[in-house]
Amino acid sequence: MTVYEMLLKEKDSKYKEFxxxxxxxxxxxxxxxxxxxxMxxxxxxxxxxxxxxxxxxxxxxxxxxENLVHFFVVSLIKDFDECIKEVEKFLPYVDCWPVSDQATPKCFKKNHGKLLPYIKKWIASDHVYTARFGMRMLMNEFLDEDFKEEYLELVASKKGEDYYLKMMVAWYFATALAKQYDASVKYFEDRKLDEWVHKKAIQKAVESFRVTDEHKEYLKTFR
Structure with a gap:
C-alpha cells in the first residue's frame, strides 16, 4: 500500500474544507x-x-x-547525521506553514552543537519556509539553557515581506519575551524590529500566559 492509499483511508471531507x-x-x-x-x-x-x-x-x-507525513517520518530518525541529510533534502519542497511548523526531529535536542550551523544556514535562506523552519528550530532549541543574546539578532536581522516569514519573526520574539525577557525586551525599547513585526510580537506576548502581567503592561507602552 502506498502512503497516498494509507492517507486516503483516513480522509475526512469536512476537515479538508477546514x-x-x-x-x-x-x-x-x-x-x-x-x-x-x-498522519x-x-x-x-x-x-x-x-x-x-x-x-x-x-x-x-x-x-x-504526503509532505506532512514525510517530515513526520524524518523527525523519527534517531541518527543526527542521517536526519539532517533528509531534512536538507526535503526543505526546498516545503511550501506552506503547517509543513514547516509541525515536525521537530527528536535527535536535535541532544545535538545542539552540531545543529546550530545548520540553523544559521537555514535562517539565511531565501526560501521562506526553510528560513521559517530555521527560526522555529532556534526558538525551540535555543531559548532555554543554551540561549545566547546573539541568537536574537539572527532572527531580528531576517528581512522579507512574506507574511509567513514575518509572522515567524514575531512568534520567535513573543516566545523570547516569555523565556528570555531581559535580553529580548531591548529590541522593543530600541524599536529594532520592523514596525509590523514589532506590533505583532507585542500582541502575541500580551496574549501569552507565559508573559507576566507586569511585563505585558510595560510592553503595551511600546505599541
Missing part, C-alpha cells in the same frame, strides 16, 4: 483531508516499513498530507 481555508496558499485539490493524529500514525507505520526509503526519495510529493 484545511483549505487554513492554508490558502496551496491548491485545495492537493489536500486530502486527514487529521494530524492520523502521525501513518508516519510511524511508514517509518517501520520497507517503503520508507522509496517514499522519502520520491520528491516532490503531490499532496499536502
Amino acid at each position: 484545511q483549505a481555508k487554513l492554508v490558502p496558499n496551496i491548491a485545495p485539490e492537493t489536500i486530502i483531508g486527514v487529521r494530524t493524529p492520523k 502521525r500514525e501513518v508516519a510511524k507505520e511508514v517509518f517501520k516499513s520497507d517503503i520508507r526509503g522509496e517514499f522519502l526519495s520520491k520528491l516532490p510529493h503531490k499532496y499536502y498530507e
Whole structure:
C-alpha cells in the first residue's frame, strides 16, 4: 500500500474544507483531508516499513498530507547525521506553514552543537519556509539553557515581506519575551524590529500566559 492509499483511508471531507481555508496558499485539490493524529500514525507505520526509503526519495510529493507525513517520518530518525541529510533534502519542497511548523526531529535536542550551523544556514535562506523552519528550530532549541543574546539578532536581522516569514519573526520574539525577557525586551525599547513585526510580537506576548502581567503592561507602552 502506498502512503497516498494509507492517507486516503483516513480522509475526512469536512476537515479538508477546514484545511483549505487554513492554508490558502496551496491548491485545495492537493489536500486530502486527514487529521494530524492520523498522519502521525501513518508516519510511524511508514517509518517501520520497507517503503520508507522509496517514499522519502520520491520528491516532490503531490499532496499536502504526503509532505506532512514525510517530515513526520524524518523527525523519527534517531541518527543526527542521517536526519539532517533528509531534512536538507526535503526543505526546498516545503511550501506552506503547517509543513514547516509541525515536525521537530527528536535527535536535535541532544545535538545542539552540531545543529546550530545548520540553523544559521537555514535562517539565511531565501526560501521562506526553510528560513521559517530555521527560526522555529532556534526558538525551540535555543531559548532555554543554551540561549545566547546573539541568537536574537539572527532572527531580528531576517528581512522579507512574506507574511509567513514575518509572522515567524514575531512568534520567535513573543516566545523570547516569555523565556528570555531581559535580553529580548531591548529590541522593543530600541524599536529594532520592523514596525509590523514589532506590533505583532507585542500582541502575541500580551496574549501569552507565559508573559507576566507586569511585563505585558510595560510592553503595551511600546505599541
